[in-house]
Amino acid sequence: MGTLLDVNDARIVHARARVENGQFKWVGEPDDAGDFTAEVPIGRYRIYVDANGFRRFESPYFNAKENTTEMVNLHLEELTIIDRIEVPRKATVIAEPPPNKS
Numbered sequence: 001m002g003t004l005l006d007v008n009d010a011r012i013v014h015a016r017a018r019v020e021n022g023q024f025k026w027v028g029e030p031d032d033a034g035d036f037t038a039e040v041p042i043g044r045y046r047i048y049v050d051a052n053g054f055r056r057f058e059s060p061y062f063n064a065k066e067n068t069t070e071m072v073n074l075h076l077e078e079l080t081i082i083d084r085i086e087v088p089r090k091a092t093v094i095a096e097p098p099p100n101k102s
Contacts, residue, residue, distance in 0.1 A: 002072045004034045004049060011035075012076060015051035040064045047074065055079050 004012040011034030019026045019038040024045075026038040043064055049057035054076040062070070 001037045002074055004030050005073055005075050012051050015049055018048040019045050021045045042066050053079055
């Protein structure tokens with residue numbers, strides 16, 4: 001079971017969570033409290049979370065054991081948006097006038 005939180009411990013409800021390894025993949029969304037539950041076979045897994053306004057979360061590997069429920073709090077970092085400056089693909093070169101030969 002997991003809970004999706006921001007840096008202030010507020011729950012994140014609009015997200016997509018994945019728990020997977022090479023042989024198994026679970027995909028789901030948290031409930032209205034930011035909680036999600038994934039039942040997985042014994043094995044080594046990673047958790048991935050995508051949520052608008054937050055950086056993509058990728059957990060370290062963890063081992064799922066038989067008859068064991070793990071509780072994890074996943075803290076997502078806010079996505080920092082930097083103003084963009086558009087640069088044209090091809091710059092226009094303005095020719096300088098020829099030197100004055102007087």
